[in-house]
Amino acid sequence: LSFFRVPKSVEDKLVHLQRRFLWGGGPDQNKIAWVSWKSVCLPKEKGGLGLKDIKSFNTALLGKWEWNLMHHKGELWAKVL
Template sequence: MISYEKSEVTLGASVKPHQSLQVSSILNMKTVEKHDKYLGLATVAGRPKKELFSTIKERVRKKLSGWKERNMSAAAREVLIKSVAQAQLTYAMSVFRVLEGVIDEVHGMIMRFWWGQKGTEKRIPWLAREKLVCPKAEGGIGFRDLRGFNTALLALLL
């Protein structure tokens, strides 16, 4: 059921004020000029994409940094990466082509977490990222290739 108390409607600039009032009363929803966020993403058109995706990167960073404090097995790190960190991008990737730089930064954060790096500490990555995104049946870990995942989600819209 629709929660009318939580729902809002945004109408185009060509809609006249009296029409806006009619739509608002018919739908029993408040009319707003713009929505600040929808499912965690800013909805304001025209904002620089880098700024738009910075909130997603920040959410992934916070999740990973919170987990770094605990000692975890490789299996626990794998589950957290697959079920939480990579899932943070799903909605944004189904709507937008995410910038290459943003994908690289998120991949980097995930890989540093996977290899157990803390802060500026350097660790040896024993497998290349390309190998980690391979399916387990092919000797990889099965992490998502975020570029390919973004393309696949956008292809569903066609």
């Protein structure tokens, strides 16, 4: 999840697993989501459950790599990449 963009199919599957775990139910059951997914992904300090939004998290990690590459060009690991 940190160096490459997650393919859309993998991202969708991860979100599906998160939601199914949180709200329960089987593959043929639909449960009611009592709160929005956006609320669930809020930090605990702001009233959410602190779950990570996979797409936003992957974008943030990619940005972190890009920033590190720009600021550490002379280091060995940056030259290897």
